[in-house]
Amino acid sequence: MASTMKDIARLTGLGLATISKYMNGGTVRPKNKKLIEDAVKELRFIPNEFARSLKTSLSRTVGVVIPELGNQFITSIIITMEDMLRKHDYAVIVCDCRTDSKRESEAVSFLVHKRVDGLINMPTDQSGEHLKPALEAGIPIVLVDRMLKPMNGLVSAVVVDNVDAAEKATHYLMEAGHEDIGLILGNESIFTSQKRCEGYLNAYTEFNIPPRDELIRFSDYTMEGGYAAMKRLLALPKRPTAVFVTNFEMTLGAMIALNEAQLKVPDDISFIGFDKLDLFGAIFPNLTLVKQPQYAIGECVATQLLRLLADPHAERQHQIITLATQLHVGGSTRGIRKPS
Amino acid sequence: MASTMKDIARLTGLGLATISKYMNGGTVRPKNKKLIEDAVKELRFIPNEFARSLKTSLSRTVGVVIPELGNQFITSIIITMEDMLRKHDYAVIVCDCRTDSKRESEAVSFLVHKRVDGLINMPTDQSGEHLKPALEAGIPIVLVDRMLKPMNGLVSAVVVDNVDAAEKATHYLMEAGHEDIGLILGNESIFTSQKRCEGYLNAYTEFNIPPRDELIRFSDYTMEGGYAAMKRLLALPKRPTAVFVTNFEMTLGAMIALNEAQLKVPDDISFIGFDKLDLFGAIFPNLTLVKQPQYAIGECVATQLLRLLADPHAERQHQIITLATQLHVGGSTRGIRKPS
DNA sequence: GTTGAAAAGCGAAACGTTACGTTTTAGGAG
DNA sequence: CTCCTAAAACGTAACGTTTCGCTTTTCAAC
Numbered sequence: 061m062a063s064t065m066k067d068i069a070r071l072t073g074l075g076l077a078t079i080s081k082y083m084n085g086g087t088v089r090p091k092n093k094k095l096i097e098d099a100v101k102e103l104r105f106i107p108n109e110f111a112r113s114l115k116t117s118l119s120r121t122v123g124v125v126i127p128e129l130g131n132q133f134i135t136s137i138i139i140t141m142e143d144m145l146r147k148h149d150y151a152v153i154v155c156d157c158r159t160d161s162k163r164e165s166e167a168v169s170f171l172v173h174k175r176v177d178g179l180i181n182m183p184t185d186q187s188g189e190h191l192k193p194a195l196e197a198g199i200p201i202v203l204v205d206r207m208l209k210p211m212n213g214l215v216s217a218v219v220v221d222n223v224d225a226a227e228k229a230t231h232y233l234m235e236a237g238h239e240d241i242g243l244i245l246g247n248e249s250i251f252t253s254q255k256r257c258e259g260y261l262n263a264y265t266e267f268n269i270p271p272r273d274e275l276i277r278f279s280d281y282t283m284e285g286g287y288a289a290m291k292r293l294l295a296l297p298k299r300p301t302a303v304f305v306t307n308f309e310m311t312l313g314a315m316i317a318l319n320e321a322q323l324k325v326p327d328d329i330s331f332i333g334f335d336k337l338d339l340f341g342a343i344f345p346n347l348t349l350v351k352q353p354q355y356a357i358g359e360c361v362a363t364q365l366l367r368l369l370a371d372p373h374a375e376r377q378h379q380i381i382t383l384a385t386q387l388h389v390g391g392s393t394r395g396i397r398k399p400s
Numbered sequence: 401m402a403s404t405m406k407d408i409a410r411l412t413g414l415g416l417a418t419i420s421k422y423m424n425g426g427t428v429r430p431k432n433k434k435l436i437e438d439a440v441k442e443l444r445f446i447p448n449e450f451a452r453s454l455k456t457s458l459s460r461t462v463g464v465v466i467p468e469l470g471n472q473f474i475t476s477i478i479i480t481m482e483d484m485l486r487k488h489d490y491a492v493i494v495c496d497c498r499t500d501s502k503r504e505s506e507a508v509s510f511l512v513h514k515r516v517d518g519l520i521n522m523p524t525d526q527s528g529e530h531l532k533p534a535l536e537a538g539i540p541i542v543l544v545d546r547m548l549k550p551m552n553g554l555v556s557a558v559v560v561d562n563v564d565a566a567e568k569a570t571h572y573l574m575e576a577g578h579e580d581i582g583l584i585l586g587n588e589s590i591f592t593s594q595k596r597c598e599g600y601l602n603a604y605t606e607f608n609i610p611p612r613d614e615l616i617r618f619s620d621y622t623m624e625g626g627y628a629a630m631k632r633l634l635a636l637p638k639r640p641t642a643v644f645v646t647n648f649e650m651t652l653g654a655m656i657a658l659n660e661a662q663l664k665v666p667d668d669i670s671f672i673g674f675d676k677l678d679l680f681g682a683i684f685p686n687l688t689l690v691k692q693p694q695y696a697i698g699e700c701v702a703t704q705l706l707r708l709l710a711d712p713h714a715e716r717q718h719q720i721i722t723l724a725t726q727l728h729v730g731g732s733t734r735g736i737r738k739p740s
Numbered sequence: 741g742t743t744g745a746a747a748a749g750c751g752a753a754a755c756g757t758t759a760c761g762t763t764t765t766a767g768g769a770g
Numbered sequence: 771c772t773c774c775t776a777a778a779a780c781g782t783a784a785c786g787t788t789t790c791g792c793t794t795t796t797c798a799a800c
Contacts, residue, residue: 064785064786064787065786065787066786066787074749074750075749075750075751076750076751076752076786076787076788077749077750077751077752077788077789077790078748078749078750080787080788080789081748081749081788083787084788086748087747087748088748088749089747089748089749089795089796092748092749104536106512106513106537107513107786107787108454108515108785108786108787109513109514109515109787110450110453110454110457110459110515110785110786110787111454111755111785111786111787111788112786112787112788113450113453113755113787114448114450114451114454114755114756114757114785114786114787114788115754115755115786115787115788115789116755116787116788117450117755119450121493121514129475129478129479129482130472130475130476130479132470135469135470135475136470138469138494139469139470139496142469142494142495142496143496146495146507146510151493151510151511151514152493152494153461153491153492153493153494154478154482154492154493154494155482155486156479156482156483167486170486170491171491172446173446173447173449174449174460174461174491175448175449175450196444197446312652315656316655316656316659319656319659319660320659404755404756404757405756405757406756406757414779414780415779415780415781416756416757416758416780416781416782417758417759417760417779417780417781417782418778418779418780420757420758420759421758421759421778421779423757424758426778427777427778428778428779429765429766429777429778429779432778432779447756447757448755448756448757449757450755450756450757451755451756451757451758451785452756452757452758453757453785454755454756454757454758454785454786454787455756455757455758455759455784455785456757456758456785457785
């Protein structure tokens with residue numbers, strides 16, 4: 061049934077090496093080119109990637125290990141990444157490790173066994189231990205959104221300036237007179253939560269105001285989590301006058317909690333959300349939010365990996381790329397009288 | 401650097417065939433087993449999947465072609481599918497075709513070239529034309545959530561009883577006295593939209609009430625879409641007394657529109673949503689909704705494909721599996737006085 | 741016509757497995 | 771100690787490409 065290059069060679073009367081050359085974009089005499097193309101059509105020839113991979117030791121496949129496929133931020137990155145990589149003829153194998161470091165290790169070693177050419181990882185585990193098998197196998201790695209503790213020049217990474225993002229947002233609220241700013245973060249052990257918390261505290265330091273611990277709520281980057289965290293902030297004896305929520309799902313949940321509590325934004329409480337300007341645009345017009353360049357992140361990750369993949373195993377130059385976020389000023393915050 | 405079975409053979413003094421046998425789970429004399437295991441560790445041997453694939457013509461990889469990765473329903477299915485398939489040592493290549501039939505065709509042919517062992521598809525194009533290359537290559541196919549017009553016994557499919565789901569929900573509202581029921585659907589050309597519309601109309605026929613065209617709104621299965629559609633329903637001169645929204649994102653958008661319009665559910669309007677019981681559970685307690693068995697769908701798809709994959713190319717028995725939905729009765733609807 | 745360099749074509753040897761058919765080994769029965 | 775049988779080990783030929791080092795062809799310039 062399935063035909064091979066040998067069949068093409070026989071049918072055209074050409075040598076096997078010539079067919080191979082043609083298949084790889086080499087130049088062939090025009091009449092032979094036509095000959096080959098006709099034969100390919102007639103025999104419905106599809107090159108055997110297995111044999112090709114065996115010879116070249118290249119799978120033209122990259123692995124992606126993420127903590128959670130059901131998260132908008134992650135999927136939006138994957139969407140653009142996958143698009144770009146496939147345009148360059150790379151297949152993308154996605155492994156969801158459910159924010160579990162054991163599963164994460166398994167996923168990496170699974171992909172190493174599958175001999176992926178490159179690896180993209182949004183790490184759950186900060187130690188980076190799980191990447192060892194890939195490193196040993198010489199597979200180039202690009203980290204997304206989250207950094208690892210020790211990796212010195214062994215991996216590339218594309219992250220966002222989280223400290224700056226949080227600082228800017230907090231600063232903005234403080235300039236408007238807010239001193240009690242609720243902060244809703246993801247899990248405490250996660251890189252981005254830590255950095256965003258750092259930025260928030262920086263602003264407090266800058267304004268020389270002592271932060272209130274109970275206003276900082278570590279949650280879990282889910283809609284329910286954001287909803288619950290907001291509820292608890294609202295239940296505080298001394299309720300915050302403004303809230304900053306640090307991802308898309310939690311922003312949604314928090315907004316719903318506010319709606320439910322009949323609190324008007326910004327009259328009753330000031331609000332800064334996160335991500336997905338376009339989406340909120342239709343629904344909560346004028347929401348002030350920190351916008352991460354999701355499209356650019358995905359694009360940047362793909363570009364980085366393609367660059368590493370192109371370097372023929374020579375000294376690969378690893379880079380840490382930090383992208384800026386943008387504070388999109390809407391109308392969901394307002395100034396308040398500073399306490400005298 | 402990389403070691404091969406030949407190296408293991410040399411180091412252990414055993415024959416190549418014996419190593420291969422061991423690697424595939426064959427029995428080996430205990431002392432040889434130890435010998436091999438030690439050698440594997442020492443040489444950090446990783447079997448070369450390329451060579452294996454070349455010999456067996458199996459990639460242990462399946463392709464998934466979907467219209468949109470940024471959709472909760474789709475990702476939740478993928479999550480369980482990927483989990484199950486990977487447990488069986490299959491890698492999953494995901495291709496997002498962005499609801500574009502040209503891209504969909506490209507994705508299928510890309511995957512055929514990658515020689516995936518099986519294909520999972522949530523079709524954008526109802527003609528099924530895009531699956532031809534896979535069919536020709538003898539790759540087993542499982543359709544998810546959406547059926548195709550002509551495919552007779554050539555593919556398997558896992559769908560939900562959409563007609564019944566919509567009929568049940570509409571029926572439930574009508575029994576409570578509602579006659580003007582807003583319906584928010586996905587794109588008109590999509591299988592599930594058509595079926596759900598059919599179910600809705602069935603209920604009207606059953607109750608012998610003429611449906612009002614302007615209450616049926618085809619949208620696009622996004623949050624913004626749901627929001628906009630709900631707004632338009634509310635702007636109608638004769639506003640519906642109840643609304644039925646037919647996917648998760650649109651339910652979210654519609655709820656936000658209601659909140660914004662200061663309409664209380666169920667006092668001002670009755671509401672039936674879709675999907676994600678657990679999630680809404682925390683946020684809109686007691687929402688009445690149609691629950692699709694998302695976990696079961698993913699599981700079922702994976703099981704079907706594994707079954708087809710296990711059948712050694714013999715006459716593969718294709719099946720159409722229809723799963724039932726469940727009407728989860730909460731408190732978001734109420735009875736109204738029937739007009740006299 | 742020759743000549744010669746550049747372009748195109750060629751044959752054969754890998755790449756690292758699996759699987760077929762055969763030979764060797766182990767160890768209990770006689 | 772021999773014989774027998776089942777179990778284990780073995781050698782080797784594929785699988786379908788790419789690539790190396792040559793040989794042949796082409797065609798422009800003399």
